[in-house]
Amino acid sequence: MEGTEGGLRDAQGRRIAPGAKVRSGELEGTVARVEPAYGVLTIITEAARAGKTERMVRASTVEVLEEAPQRPHHEPFIRRYIFSLDHKVIGIQYLFTSLFMALVGGVLAMLIRLQLGWPGVRWGLAAALFPGGFAGGQMKPDFYLAVVTMHGTIMVFFVLTTVLSGGFGNFLIPLQIGARDMAFPWMNMMSYWLLVPAIVVLLASFFVTGGAAGGGWTAYPPLSAIPAAAPGSGLGQTLWLVALAILIVALLFGSLNYITTILQLRTRGMSMMRLPLTIWGLFVTAVLMLLSFPVLFAAAIMLLFDRLGGTSFFVPAGVYVGGEVLSHAGGNPLLWQHLFWFLGHPEVYVLILPAMGMVSDIMATHGRKPVFGYQFMVGSIVAIGVLSFLVWAHHMYTSGMNPLVAMAFMTTTLAIAVPSAVKTFNWLATLWGARIQFTTSMLYAIGFVSLFVTGGLTGVFLAQPPVDIYMHDTFFVVAHFHFVMASAALFGVFAGIYHWFPKMFGRFMNERLGKIHFWLTFIGIYATFFPMHFAGFSGMMRRIYSTQVYAFLADLAPLNVFISVAAFGLGLAQLLFVYNFLYSLRRGPVADRNPWRATTLEWETPSPPPHGNFPDELPVVHRWAYDYSLPGAPDDFVPQTTPLRPAPVAGGQDAGGPQG
Amino acid sequence: MAAPALRERHAAPGPPPAPPGDGGRWEPSPSPAGRAPARGSAAVTGVWLLAGAVAILFVAFTSTLLVRRAEADWRAGPFPPAFWATTGVLLASSAAVERARARGRAGDLDGLRRGLWVATALGGAFLGGQVVAWGGLLAAGVGLATSAHASFLYLLTGAHALHVAGGVGALAYAGWRAHRALVAPSAMEAATPAAIYWHVVDGLWLYVLAVLFIL
Numbered sequence: 001m002e003g004t005e006g007g008l009r010d011a012q013g014r015r016i017a018p019g020a021k022v023r024s025g026e027l028e029g030t031v032a033r034v035e036p037a038y039g040v041l042t043i044i045t046e047a048a049r050a051g052k053t054e055r056m057v058r059a060s061t062v063e064v065l066e067e068a069p070q071r072p073h074h075e076p077f078i079r080r081y082i083f084s085l086d087h088k089v090i091g092i093q094y095l096f097t098s099l100f101m102a103l104v105g106g107v108l109a110m111l112i113r114l115q116l117g118w119p120g121v122r123w124g125l126a127a128a129l130f131p132g133g134f135a136g137g138q139m140k141p142d143f144y145l146a147v148v149t150m151h152g153t154i155m156v157f158f159v160l161t162t163v164l165s166g167g168f169g170n171f172l173i174p175l176q177i178g179a180r181d182m183a184f185p186w187m188n189m190m191s192y193w194l195l196v197p198a199i200v201v202l203l204a205s206f207f208v209t210g211g212a213a214g215g216g217w218t219a220y221p222p223l224s225a226i227p228a229a230a231p232g233s234g235l236g237q238t239l240w241l242v243a244l245a246i247l248i249v250a251l252l253f254g255s256l257n258y259i260t261t262i263l264q265l266r267t268r269g270m271s272m273m274r275l276p277l278t279i280w281g282l283f284v285t286a287v288l289m290l291l292s293f294p295v296l297f298a299a300a301i302m303l304l305f306d307r308l309g310g311t312s313f314f315v316p317a318g319v320y321v322g323g324e325v326l327s328h329a330g331g332n333p334l335l336w337q338h339l340f341w342f343l344g345h346p347e348v349y350v351l352i353l354p355a356m357g358m359v360s361d362i363m364a365t366h367g368r369k370p371v372f373g374y375q376f377m378v379g380s381i382v383a384i385g386v387l388s389f390l391v392w393a394h395h396m397y398t399s400g401m402n403p404l405v406a407m408a409f410m411t412t413t414l415a416i417a418v419p420s421a422v423k424t425f426n427w428l429a430t431l432w433g434a435r436i437q438f439t440t441s442m443l444y445a446i447g448f449v450s451l452f453v454t455g456g457l458t459g460v461f462l463a464q465p466p467v468d469i470y471m472h473d474t475f476f477v478v479a480h481f482h483f484v485m486a487s488a489a490l491f492g493v494f495a496g497i498y499h500w501f502p503k504m505f506g507r508f509m510n511e512r513l514g515k516i517h518f519w520l521t522f523i524g525i526y527a528t529f530f531p532m533h534f535a536g537f538s539g540m541m542r543r544i545y546s547t548q549v550y551a552f553l554a555d556l557a558p559l560n561v562f563i564s565v566a567a568f569g570l571g572l573a574q575l576l577f578v579y580n581f582l583y584s585l586r587r588g589p590v591a592d593r594n595p596w597r598a599t600t601l602e603w604e605t606p607s608p609p610p611h612g613n614f615p616d617e618l619p620v621v622h623r624w625a626y627d628y629s630l631p632g633a634p635d636d637f638v639p640q641t642t643p644l645r646p647a648p649v650a651g652g653q654d655a656g657g658p659q660g
Numbered sequence: 661m662a663a664p665a666l667r668e669r670h671a672a673p674g675p676p677p678a679p680p681g682d683g684g685r686w687e688p689s690p691s692p693a694g695r696a697p698a699r700g701s702a703a704v705t706g707v708w709l710l711a712g713a714v715a716i717l718f719v720a721f722t723s724t725l726l727v728r729r730a731e732a733d734w735r736a737g738p739f740p741p742a743f744w745a746t747t748g749v750l751l752a753s754s755a756a757v758e759r760a761r762a763r764g765r766a767g768d769l770d771g772l773r774r775g776l777w778v779a780t781a782l783g784g785a786f787l788g789g790q791v792v793a794w795g796g797l798l799a800a801g802v803g804l805a806t807s808a809h810a811s812f813l814y815l816l817t818g819a820h821a822l823h824v825a826g827g828v829g830a831l832a833y834a835g836w837r838a839h840r841a842l843v844a845p846s847a848m849e850a851a852t853p854a855a856i857y858w859h860v861v862d863g864l865w866l867y868v869l870a871v872l873f874i875l
Contacts (some may be wrong), residue, residue, distance in 0.1 A: 033759070033842060035843065035846050037846065038842070038845060038846055041842070042842060055842075069692050183703075183704075183706065184703075184706060201720070252713055256706050256708075256710060256713075259705075259709055260702050260705045260709065263705055264702040264705055290709060290716075291712065294714070295716060295717075295720040296722070298720035298721050299720065302815065309804045310805035311808075312805070312808065313728070313811065330734075330808055331728075332727055335728075339720055339723075342720075361868075434670055461851050489811070
């Protein structure tokens with residue numbers, strides 16, 4: 001059995017493996033098959049070789065006469081780096097793919113700001129780069145809507161979801177819980193290799209007739225259900241749905257793996273309440289994905305049926321397109337909204353919960369102080385996860401719902417403020433009196449809290465129907481979710497990359513460049529998204545093609561120029577990160593096993609970790625993950641593997657535990 | 661000699677961890693032979709999680725159906741007689757799986773193998789029967805877009821059939837594992853999760869029928 005540590009051995013310690021010459025009582029022959037878990041094997045005797053008769057014996061009765069030749073453990077390149085079963089390689093594949101998609105999504109954001117900052121201006125260079133999207137040097141409205149739709153889709157589903165769960169989840173879960181790999185490595189590989197075709201299908205939609213989907217990342221029918229409704233409702237929308245469906249299967253494979261691995265493969269002593277908060281965030285996230293993504297899958301399948309099969313799940317009667325009434329009847333477009341947001345709201349917590357967990361761990365490590373209120377941190381992650389399923393209709397206050405229903409959803413939505421505030425105050429309490437080391441990673445962790453608070457407070461506004469009915473679908477909403485979900489999650493990603501880069505690649509990223517990157521990004525995000533609140537107050541619609549359409553938006557032109565300039569600065573600052581990342585892969589200073597002097601298990605193994613994660617025995621856990629600055633300890637951190645009381649060891653040697 | 665101990669904070673209650681040596685829970689431990697290996701239970705956990713995701717998928721379809729059937733134009737179509745036969749085949753296959761597991765638990769590896777192959781064949785027969793049933797509906801003029809009920813019929817039975825196809829694959833894999841296994845408990849590592857999944861899709865079929873024709 002591949003991967004079995006040690007395998008079966010005879011009394012002399014020789015390996016019982018297929019091909020070995022062995023004797024068991026009267027029998028003498030060659031080992032054919034072995035089941036190490038059950039201590040049995042089969043022997044083909046010389047006499048019976050012609051008839052291929054296998055005789056089963058117990059391993060305890062076997063004496064090895066001649067060991068099987070040891071084949072060197074060498075995997076070909078394609079098994080090792082392309083179709084790899086190793087969670088670390090898969091995690092890094094997810095990371096690189098997501099960062100590539102972030103560049104695509106970022107370019108789309110720049111196109112959005114180009115149009116909103118200077119509507120009606122002719123652009124030579126951009127028109128040359130995107131010939132299909134520009135007419136006479138001006139951006140076409142259809143292309144603009146496709147760009148907005150694809151920016152949202154890519155950033156939510158193909159960047160933040162995939163980098164946090166797929167990238168960090170894959171890389172960190174087995175390492176931090178002390179496992180050799182995921183529970184189902186093959187399924188894990190399939191998860192990544194379904195992401196790739198999903199991306200290919202999604203990006204291909206830019207090049208089909210009518211262009212990419214233009215109905216927004218929420219793809220509301222009937223616009224998304226009727227191919228003839230608009231250019232962006234054509235084949236591009238079909239491909240969008242297919243890409244999403246493939247991605248959902250990929251994410252389900254991933255989340256099944258993450259949950260099972262965390263429940264089943266924790267090392268000795270790693271109880272659930274000793275898990276690092278990163279793992280708790282990823283665990284609850286995986287549960288959310290498992291329970292919410294099938295709903296979007298069902299909706300996407302039904303929408304595809306409506307588009308391709310002539311069914312009427314979401315298309316009502318009496319829809320006219322081009323002066324002709326459609327044959328659809330009886331469908332309900334609001335149903336899509338319910339199904340979409342039943343996924344859509346847990347989805348935003350899929351983006352934020354892993355970031356919350358990672359930020360907590362990074363704060364403790366770079367603040368040299370235990371996380372404040374660990375149990376409450378765990379409880380609030382779980383509470384946010386549960387509540388996220390009960391708030392979806394707050395996205396639909398303007399859909400004509402009963403005000404009483406709206407009030408119920410307002411209540412559940414405001415209730416999320418409680419666990420969110422618990423987390424925020426616990427982070428502040430963790431920082432209080434900490435010996436903060438202002439590494440790039442720590443700066444991003446602190447920046448995360450700032451963005452989360454800024455965006456969270458506007459969430460309290462929007463949770464209330466009377467306010468939301470005014471603000472709905474304006475730039476106020478755009479500002480809100482870019483702070484609380486998009487930028488905050490992105491800061492979690494950056495904090496995580498700067499923190500775990502040494503473990504992933506065995507080298508440090510450049511700290512000076514990292515700090516410049518942080519400050520440019522932090523200021524760039526506030527400069528870009530904060531003014532959007534004012535645009536929203538003034539009534540600027542979130543997907544509007546041009547502020548020149550309505551006279552009352554004309555005054556917002558200077559504000560939009562400012563936002564666009566800030567956005568371009570923010571975009572350019574990311575090139576620093578790209579350079580730092582790629583340069584440090586090859587040239588960064590070499591990192592040792594535990595460069596941040598952290599307590600969790602991934603720092604107990606070499607950087608980068610070998611195949612199987614831990615060179616020898618699996619680590620045994622004796623304490624929680626936050627024993628920083630422990631009074632009486634010789635060092636300012638005590639790894640989780642250090643016994644509470646050093647055990648007496650033969651010869652009087654130190655067992656490795658600090659002797660206070 | 662009392663070495664001053666560190667403050668015992670956040671020590672998990674319960675017995676201290678056993679000395680390392682059995683390689684953790686990475687692979688089934690070499691001994692004792694009777695203990696269920698961790699890998700088997702991981703597969704069972706995974707199957708139950710998968711069952712949860714599948715259930716959510718069908719709940720989402722059902723919620724749409726409940727809204728749709730409240731419309732005035734909702735007319736339920738007749739029960740296709742072929743479904744009687746396929747239902748019987750599917751129930752028989754579940755019985756075959758259970759019988760196979762009983763043989764496996766008793767240590768009868770041959771019985772386990774036979775039962776799994778019978779169940780796999782019955783699963784394949786169910787899929788063939790569904791194709792015949794759909795063909796009969798189409799021949800009777802009931803297409804995907806004929807009525808809302810017909811849309812849901814094809815959607816739900818089609819989605820179910822895809823899950824059954826996965827289950828047939830799982831049973832075939834379990835049969836192959838049983839074929840290669842030396843002892844019955846080893847074969848049960850694959851047979852148990854496959855059987856659980858098979859019962860889930862079996863129950864799901866009864867649920868689909870109830871939603872379409874009884875509700």
